[in-house]
Amino acid sequence: MHPALLTFRLFQAENPLRNAAGIFILTTFFYFVGAELRLVEALSLFWPLNGVMAGVFARYAYLNRIHYYAVSYVAMLVYDVVTTSWGMASLIINLSNMVFIVTVALLVLRDKRMLKKTPDPLNALRLFNYCLIAALLCALLGAVGSVGIDSQTFWPLFADWFSEQFSTGVLIVPCMLTVSVPVKQIRLRPERLLPVLALIVSVMASVVIGGAGSLAFPLPALIWCAVRYSLPATCLLTFITGAAEVILVANGIINIAVAAPLSTPMMFSARLGIATMAICPIMVSVSMAAINSLIQQVSLRADYDFLTQVYSRSGLYEALKEEETHRHSRYLTVMLLDIDYFKNINDNYGHECGDRVLAVFARQVRNVVGEDGLVARMGGEEFAVVVYSEDAKHGVELAERIRVTIAHHPFTWRQQTLFLTVSIGLGSGRPGARQLTEVFNKLLAEADDHLYRSKKAGRNRTSAHFPDEQA
Template sequence: MRSISVPRFTVFSEAHVLRNAFFLFVITTLFYAFGAMLRLVQELSLFWPLNAVMAAIFARYIWLNRLHYYGICYGAMLLYDVMTTQWGLASLVINASNMVFIVIVAQLVMRDKRRAGSEPEPINALRLFYYCLVAAVFCTLLGALGSVGIDRQSFMPLLADWFSEQFSTGVLILPCVMTMTMPHEITRIHWKQLLPALTLVISVLAAIAVGGAGSLAFPLPALIWCAIRYPLPVTCALTMVTGASEIILVANSVINLAVTGPLQTSQLFSTRLGIATLAISPVIVSTSVAAINNLMRQVSLRADFDFLTRVYSRSGLYEALKNQPSTADQHLTVMLLDIDFFKSVNDNYGHECGDYVLAAFARQVHDVVGDQGLVARMGGEEFVVAARTQDPLDGYQLAEKIRKRIESNVFQWRQQPLRVTVSVGIGNGMVGKKAMIDAFNELLVEADEYLYRAKKAGRNKTCAKSLAEEGSREIVAS
């Protein structure tokens, strides 16, 4: 699959104070202007993304939470109002309420990071839901008070309008901004991958066509499908776009909740709260799926691979053998390898050196076997190889190749040369009608017997049953 590399670019950096100040000012001004374009009444915004965007930025970059950076953000808001409105004192109070939302959310998220001891996952969806609720309450009390008198609005309608807007916008935007990442490369997208997103678009169009309060829930199944199929940042972005679009469509009567008259404030209040509740659902699902998948990968790696040597563990080998295709005419060679006098390595050089030798030994064996078979650590200094071979002679030659590679290899430990040897016992046989794992178990018993004989014969030897058809003699090579 072809891919296009994307150059990396960092907007904020702890070491570049002036650059941080510049981008904070620019981002604040841009989103302030965007919100000002969406007017519900003459002066108050229908959809106000600034607070959630800036709260997410301050929450993501802990070192931005300084008074001078807060001051730049607040100053940009005041400057825009000076240039575009005549609010005067009301501007100081309203923009102070914006800063209340930003600071509360940022501080609550930062508290979670400090408790974790290191930077956690970008969001905890349930906690973020509550943080938006708390921040919206305090922001609303101050903002509604400062807005009284603007376009002759009274306190209670303003209270409802402020709270529903701040809460819904926070829930929609915060997860998106806090999980947003630049991809390292862009890969070609198959059309089937677009099906959840296309379904989401169709569901919104259906809401426009059908109308009514229930139509707001039409996108939810598609959003949950997106949450299951797409990464968390993509799901958050789609959720934000869907929720914001529905709010704007309802406000402009494109989605008709009540066809008997124009949209009323109480209806918009209900719409915003309903969308906020719907919006958090796919984010929670996506967060859960991401956490479960990550946990499953970790558990699978720990169970299937030996942490030290990076080859299969005993249980991982059995799982791999279950998935191996087998045919009646398939010949299988099972080798048991035991590093000779490994205890002396630990005694003379320490266990750290012993771990190094085990890891290096496993790499050497894996290099020799390659795609021909599977390598696993059975425990301690004992390893096993299950290889597809043409006949017993082919299996014997592969084992000898491993033994000679280890014998000739010089392990370097702290600039000291170190040599080890290995004893190999072999079991050969046809898979026949048996399952691959059953054939392996039978040959493992045979390999264990001949490993014992190889050690008894003086170690650094490969021992297997005689290649003669009827002979019961063993062959030993060194």
């Protein structure tokens, strides 16, 4: 993806003129698209404008201003003045479009203000209901305005307006709210395309078989897409499928009427069926997004120590398993660190102070180690550091920097200053061809032995083994 595409933004909160121009251009473009598809045997075929603009105003809260809505309305009127002879009826018809746009945008923004940002099935159902309410209001006004320029009476027009606005809203608004530019290159494997292939085959089956039930043929494939793909991708595929079905039905390519000619009631039913079908994969997709988010949170809680914000013991092993995919020829150094006389801190100052000491200690160790290694809390006041170094001596030097940093860092607790010391034991060696976790376990046992020697020698020191000498 080109960097310019990643940084380009059509709308900017600090640039009202740019925003107004963007709204005018978008409104004009999608009005043109809808106008080109407007009539098929006196039926409104597909009108993407309202769904697109409702999504835009809902997505960018700073556009939710009356003057921006006015710009969109004026763009509609200008287009009608240039391309139609509707006269005053255009005021009412385009006002009905604005009713849909404003209603959906305000209801979605209301959800955001209530801090309901996490995707879940209830949000999908609410969006379904919002499009329903907006379509009813839009249809009432639109049917009134269309009576004078259309040969049909109010109720057929109302049914046509409602079904079209509702179906396109359900298809387009979720897409507009979730669409995003991929931040990394997507690698498409053949097996990843199977749900899309199944979707194409199901639509083709709808064309071949026909009948009212054929509109539901793509549903299993869409649910498969919802399980395998991201929420934005699912919404996009659902929109493309639903829009394709509407167009195919309206042109008689999907023959839902069988022996009878396509009529307004049949088109009404087809649109509502497609809209109802479209909500199912979106509900599945938001459910999957919520489940994946929960799994990620549980995984983070299992892999990280909540108090100190470093790896937990199990998290350290998981990180080492990931490191096994990268071969290293350098030394692996494992350190075991134990805060000296930590029990006295808990006994004399309380466990709250002890928790604060652990958190500050872990932060100081992380600052010294930086990106060069892994830090984990193994339990209680015992921590482990795993680093790759040029040689065993380099590992000892890093351990000494940790020890000196801790010894010189004052810790304040309720107007009292405490100084900590730490005993460190090291184990070093080359990973070789063995599993990294196996090497780690061996070096951990070695580090534990040297930690015991540090404590026995008077604490606040580093102990390690060299081939020719004992430190």
